[in-house]
Amino acid sequence: MYENYYGFNSKPFQxxxxxxxxxxxxxxxxxxxxxQYGLSQAEGFIVITGDIGTGKTxxxxxxxxxxxxxxxxxxxxxxxxxxxxxxxxxxxxxxxPVKGSTKTDILNDLEAYLMSLHNQGKRALLxxxxxxNLPLETIEELxxxxxxxxxxxxxxxxxxxxxxxxxxxxxxPNMEQFRQRIxxxxxxxPLTLDECQAYIExxxxxxxxxxxxxxxxxxxxxxxxxxxxxxxxxxTLMDRVLLYGFLxxxxxFDLAAIESVVSEVSAEMFRPETPEPSPVTEPEAASQxxxxxxxxxxxxxxxxxxxxxxxxxILDLPTANGQVKDVEYYKxxxxxxxxxxxxxxxxxxxxxxxxxxxxxxxxKTYVRLKSDD
Numbered sequence: 182m183y184e185n186y187y188g189f190n191s192k193p194f195q196x197x198x199x200x201x202x203x204x205x206x207x208x209x210x211x212x213x214x215x216x217q218y219g220l221s222q223a224e225g226f227i228v229i230t231g232d233i234g235t236g237k238t239x240x241x242x243x244x245x246x247x248x249x250x251x252x253x254x255x256x257x258x259x260x261x262x263x264x265x266x267x268x269x270x271x272x273x274x275x276x277x278p279v280k281g282s283t284k285t286d287i288l289n290d291l292e293a294y295l296m297s298l299h300n301q302g303k304r305a306l307l308x309x310x311x312x313x314n315l316p317l318e319t320i321e322e323l324x325x326x327x328x329x330x331x332x333x334x335x336x337x338x339x340x341x342x343x344x345x346x347x348x349x350x351x352x353x354p355n356m357e358q359f360r361q362r363i364x365x366x367x368x369x370x371p372l373t374l375d376e377c378q379a380y381i382e383x384x385x386x387x388x389x390x391x392x393x394x395x396x397x398x399x400x401x402x403x404x405x406x407x408x409x410x411x412x413x414x415x416x417t418l419m420d421r422v423l424l425y426g427f428l429x430x431x432x433x434f435d436l437a438a439i440e441s442v443v444s445e446v447s448a449e450m451f452r453p454e455t456p457e458p459s460p461v462t463e464p465e466a467a468s469q470x471x472x473x474x475x476x477x478x479x480x481x482x483x484x485x486x487x488x489x490x491x492x493x494x495i496l497d498l499p500t501a502n503g504q505v506k507d508v509e510y511y512k513x514x515x516x517x518x519x520x521x522x523x524x525x526x527x528x529x530x531x532x533x534x535x536x537x538x539x540x541x542x543x544x545k546t547y548v549r550l551k552s553d554d
Contacts, residue, residue: 183427184388187395193388194416194423198239200246204383204412206376208369209236215365216244216340220252223304225362226327227340228312230347231369234413237342240369241308244340248306253298256308259315264322267315271307271326292329295336302544305337312343317353324359371410377401380412381419399436407443421446 184192193202205213212229219227231237245254255274262270269279272291279287295305309315309323320341329336341347345368351360372380378401386392396404404422408414425442426434 183423186427187423188389188391188393189385190389192420193384193390194419196413196416196420198236198242200239200243202384202387203239203243204380206372206380208367209240212240212367212369213243215367216240219338219340219364220244220249220306222364223338224335225338225364226323226359228347228351228363228366229340229342229369230313230345230366232345232371232411234411235369235371236412237369238310239412241310241340241342245308251303252306253303254306254308256310258310259312259319261314261316262319263316264319267319267322268326274307275305291326292336295329296331299331299336307337307339308342309339310342312341313345313347313350314343315350317350317356320350320356320359324362327362372405372412372415373410374402374405377405377408377410377415380415384419394433396434397436400434400439403436403439403443407439407447418442418446 215227229237248254257270257274265284268287272279272287275294277290277294298305323339326337327335408418422442
């Protein structure tokens with residue numbers, strides 16, 4: 182409806198994941214690099230987690246969209262499957278007959294199919310979306326499927342994509358064997374304020390936007406704070422914003438326009454209301470005042486997290502005369518370390534791809550010479 186009015190040739194903010202609209206934020210690029218690295222290794226599990234709407238399925242679809250021809254991929258969105266149901270679903274996704282067959286028959290037929298792919302110089306990849314819904318025993322069944330091997334290489338490789346609830350499942354004590362086969366994992370964080378604006382402009386450009394200014398800086402700030410940088414929320418809000426602009430015949434969106442749409446969408450999204458702070462009685466206020474000197478005398482602490490946002494403990498901050506010192510120094514040092522690791526991973530991926538190409542050429546030469554004999 183609003184596409185022609187704003188010069189778009191398609192809807193820039195549809196909810197259905199579209200690999201052609203993939204926007205690579207810092208964390209999304211890292212997740213994609215891990216998936217590509219996992220493909221180049223042709224073994225082990227890759228685990229990508231993230232909150233609802235952060236783009237896990239879009240990453241999976243983007244990966245499938247650029248898949249090499251020697252990889253046969255299947256994707257399942259997993260409800261709470263039992264181990265037997267998982268085996269049947271995986272087999273059916275690879276077009277292996279399951280009707281009227283026992284689990285043993287299905288496993289034998291699936292192994293035969295995977296072996297036939299190997300003999301053709303191909304391999305199988307399974308993408309499991311919403312993997313947090315899988316019970317522990319079903320995830321263990323996935324590990325058992327990776328035991329289909331030839332010459333020490335698995336015939337089936339699996340990627341797991343799920344919400345944050347997947348992480349404690351994989352940390353369970355009885356999942357040690359599975360954890361040992363995870364070659365990389367990454368947690369998708371919401372977009373930053375700058376990334377939120379870049380994401381919006383990227384999608385509009387991809388839909389035919391001519392670059393003419395549509396939003397003020399205050400409008401972008403309001404969009405970010407309402408959506409908290411979650412791509413799916415951004416898509417939902419932006420679709421309504423553009424519709425509102427079309428109906429009101431707006432040429433540019435300011436803060437007031439965004440606030441009008443936000444007030445409408447908030448009720449429709451059933452966003453929880455922020456509870457009012459409970460009033461503090463005089464005795465409570467007195468006790469808090471009394472406790473304040475003791476709290477100030479304690480060593481300042483901070484919750485330490487790894488680059489993927491996972492808590493790893495509490496660290497005491499260096500102080501002098503009660504003041505925290507050199508915090509920015511440590512932040513800069515950690516940022517530089519993360520960037521260095523990203524660069525190292527990228528270089529390793531490039532080297533692995535180069536080696537894979539050499540091996541493929543060598544294999545083709547071997548097959549040709551053998552056929553000549």
